Amino acid sequence: MSNTRNTSNSADAEESEEGSQDTRETHKTQKEQEARKPRRPKPMEVLREARAQLAELTGMTAESVSSFEQTEDGWSLLVEVLELERVPDTMSLLASYEVELDEEGQLTGYRRVKRYERGRSDNRR
Structure with a gap:
């Protein structure tokens, strides 16, 4: 057994x-x-990298990201950029740039969609 x-x-x-x-x-x-x-980057990595890439390409300071959306092809962002610094600061010129990124977070294109003075508010109702 x-x-x-x-x-x-x-x-x-x-x-x-x-x-x-x-x-x-x-x-x-x-x-x-x-x-x-390829590893899909985290949203915060995408935001930081997009701001850095846009600043490097344009030579202007990317101040903030006012819109962030994941798309089928990657990401779409709206980035606020300081275009012309003036005194007083409320007279500085800012611009909104639409920025497109691929799935890996690499910038594939950008365009300026709006330019405005820092002290001005939107005309939206």
């Missing part, structure tokens, strides 16, 4: 080892797939 028990335990151990190996291979395959596809 003890011999039967050892044979049974050996078979169970082999099955368990095969199952563990299958699990390890599946896990390894998942990790390889994840490593191959």
Whole structure:
């Protein structure tokens, strides 16, 4: 009887080892797939990188992000930029730039959509 028990335990151990190996291979395959596809950046990383890229391209200070939206192709932002600094500060000229980014957070395009004095409010009702 003890011999039967050892044979049974050996078979169970082999099955368990095969199952563990299958699990390890599946896990390894998942990790390889994840490593191959680009990591999607976090929203705060996208915001920081977009401001930095726009400032580098335009040579102007990106003051704030007033709109942020995830799109099918990446992200769309509205960034407020200081275009012309004046004294007093309320007379400085700002502009709103629409900025497009791909899925990885790289700037793919931008355009100025509005220019205004810092002290002025929107004409919206």
